[in-house]
Amino acid sequence: MSKRIEVRDLDVYYGTFRAVEGVTLTIEPRTVTAFIGPSGCGKSTFIRTLNRMHEVIPGARVDGEVLIDGNNLYGPGVDPVLVRRQVGMVFQRPNPFPTMSIRENVLAGVRLNNTRMPKQEADELVEKSLMGANLWNEVKDRLDKPGSGLSGGQQQRLCIARTIAVSPEVILMDEPCSALDPISTLAIEDLIEELKTEYTIVIVTHNMQQASRVSDKTAFFNIEGTGKPGKLIEYDDTTTIFSNPSVKATEDYVSGKFG
Amino acid sequence: MTTGTQAPRVIANSYTAGKLPRWTPWAVLAVALVVSLGAAAIMGSPEGEFNWILGIIGGVVLFVFANWLLSRLVEGARQATNRLITSLVTGAFVLALIPLIWLTLTVVVNGLPTFLNGTFLSQSMRNVVGEGGGALHAIVGTLLITGLAAVISIPVGLMTAIYLVEYGTGRLAKGITFFVDVMTGIPSIVAGLATYAVFALIFGEGVRMGFAGSVALSILMIPVVVRSSEEIIRLVPNELREASYALGVPKWRTIAKVVLPTSIAGITTGIMLSISRVIGETAPLLIVAGFTASMNYNPFSERMMSLPVFVYTQYVSPGTDAQFYFDRSWAGALTLILIVALLNAIARIVSHYFSPKTGR
Numbered sequence: 001m002s003k004r005i006e007v008r009d010l011d012v013y014y015g016t017f018r019a020v021e022g023v024t025l026t027i028e029p030r031t032v033t034a035f036i037g038p039s040g041c042g043k044s045t046f047i048r049t050l051n052r053m054h055e056v057i058p059g060a061r062v063d064g065e066v067l068i069d070g071n072n073l074y075g076p077g078v079d080p081v082l083v084r085r086q087v088g089m090v091f092q093r094p095n096p097f098p099t100m101s102i103r104e105n106v107l108a109g110v111r112l113n114n115t116r117m118p119k120q121e122a123d124e125l126v127e128k129s130l131m132g133a134n135l136w137n138e139v140k141d142r143l144d145k146p147g148s149g150l151s152g153g154q155q156q157r158l159c160i161a162r163t164i165a166v167s168p169e170v171i172l173m174d175e176p177c178s179a180l181d182p183i184s185t186l187a188i189e190d191l192i193e194e195l196k197t198e199y200t201i202v203i204v205t206h207n208m209q210q211a212s213r214v215s216d217k218t219a220f221f222n223i224e225g226t227g228k229p230g231k232l233i234e235y236d237d238t239t240t241i242f243s244n245p246s247v248k249a250t251e252d253y254v255s256g257k258f259g
Numbered sequence: 260m261t262t263g264t265q266a267p268r269v270i271a272n273s274y275t276a277g278k279l280p281r282w283t284p285w286a287v288l289a290v291a292l293v294v295s296l297g298a299a300a301i302m303g304s305p306e307g308e309f310n311w312i313l314g315i316i317g318g319v320v321l322f323v324f325a326n327w328l329l330s331r332l333v334e335g336a337r338q339a340t341n342r343l344i345t346s347l348v349t350g351a352f353v354l355a356l357i358p359l360i361w362l363t364l365t366v367v368v369n370g371l372p373t374f375l376n377g378t379f380l381s382q383s384m385r386n387v388v389g390e391g392g393g394a395l396h397a398i399v400g401t402l403l404i405t406g407l408a409a410v411i412s413i414p415v416g417l418m419t420a421i422y423l424v425e426y427g428t429g430r431l432a433k434g435i436t437f438f439v440d441v442m443t444g445i446p447s448i449v450a451g452l453a454t455y456a457v458f459a460l461i462f463g464e465g466v467r468m469g470f471a472g473s474v475a476l477s478i479l480m481i482p483v484v485v486r487s488s489e490e491i492i493r494l495v496p497n498e499l500r501e502a503s504y505a506l507g508v509p510k511w512r513t514i515a516k517v518v519l520p521t522s523i524a525g526i527t528t529g530i531m532l533s534i535s536r537v538i539g540e541t542a543p544l545l546i547v548a549g550f551t552a553s554m555n556y557n558p559f560s561e562r563m564m565s566l567p568v569f570v571y572t573q574y575v576s577p578g579t580d581a582q583f584y585f586d587r588s589w590a591g592a593l594t595l596i597l598i599v600a601l602l603n604a605i606a607r608i609v610s611h612y613f614s615p616k617t618g619r
Contacts, residue, residue: 051505053501053504053505056497056500056501056504058428080504081507081508081509082507083507084504084505084506084507085506085507086507088505088506089501089505090505091498091501091502091505093498095496095498095499095501095502097499097502097503097517097521098499098521099517099520099521108503108506109506109507109508111516112503112506112508112512112513112516112517113506113507113508113512114512159502162502162506163505163506166506166507
């Protein structure tokens, strides 16, 4: 159920500004891949191109190829909606739908796509998704309460439950823990570890300990200066990146000597 | 026990400052009013006139100054300025409230007896000269005309707002925004005349119908709906849209199921305000809907009365025994205010039930 992602020579532009330049990498199925690098180096921009979410930003466009199991996301006639049903995304700030209850939030992806679902089946999906997000025990007695009443960490896990409820192949996480406390962060990291058995996971993080804890492979992005495009500097096994990187800049960054 | 006999050392707290008791402003206000009203009474006594308005104004001015001076002496310059500004702001608020209360009271006092006389809400003015008669034809007309105007304006205005926020980029959106702004400033009489010109082209000179009134009101109402809905829809966080897109939800469904439900409370309030804005319009209805003394339930033919026009005609052309006409005029105004108040109450209830829940 998870898929291989191949990126070939990808450039991302905002209008005429080239934000990311020449990224080529391959993400294996059932792995966790972490993107690290300083702010503004294009990690978030790049991860958004993996499910065409960058198109939501006016003026953003892409050169190059992203292949998911051989299907080019940027080929002619590709419907971004179909892409996003395969490649789910969790955002930096928890964003449950404020008008919906916890249950409705989990079912949002299904209901909003107008799929009719019998109550029995919907109940099972809610339970399975919330179980999958390690949230079931905390909210099973208040499924009809608003999702915005949960704590930040619970909201973020609710957003993950919502994402896995539509059974995607790939889950992208854009700094999912940056707004959370250490306990909630730990809960999410445990969850990532479990989700890895079924999904391909890509995570952007500023926390290098987190990258070393959760990921199998790490990609280091860097930027030469303001106004310059971000580049993929090094992409290797996480242990290699953190212990024996081949590029000086990577070593400086992961050891804290940077800047 | 040598320590037990020591008196506690008193240390001056360097953060303390002089402070007036909480009731000081009220006491100062009372004293100022008594002084000022007393002065007004003494000055007016030779002529036997007591100018109490001048007394109150003098009292308030005296209060503002005395409050400032007292605070300045006891609490210092910063607190004194604070009290001065507080007095001025509160004064401005009370000043704005006076006409509102006065207007409501006048309308209720003058209009209530006729409003409750039994015939006012159940009869039209057909064949009524002098006493009796009512505004039922005008109430029905107002509800029909405004209702039709809302039916036209809400879809058009709301969809325009959605276009501007969610789809509009470039020159077309800028053009629409510009013309919506211009339309907000159109004098209502111009809307009436323009509508009359259009309907006269189709139905011939001298056309009068309730529907034409609805069209004229729509011209006034659409820009208000667009503007208010646009502001509210813009407030919906982009994160919610992105969350929905990331679940593979198409854009139109994201708008219908996420953006609009999140903003429905504000949109409803805006729409109700726009209805309140046009329900009291007189000039365009006077031109295109005309006035009549009879019932007319069909907005697509013949003249149709509306409440503002009813108020106007009762006042400008009183028949024999003019007082009954003036009374009906006041009662018509009261009815209009009540309808608007009712609409606002409904808007409150709707926005209460539809706004995003925050409880746990």
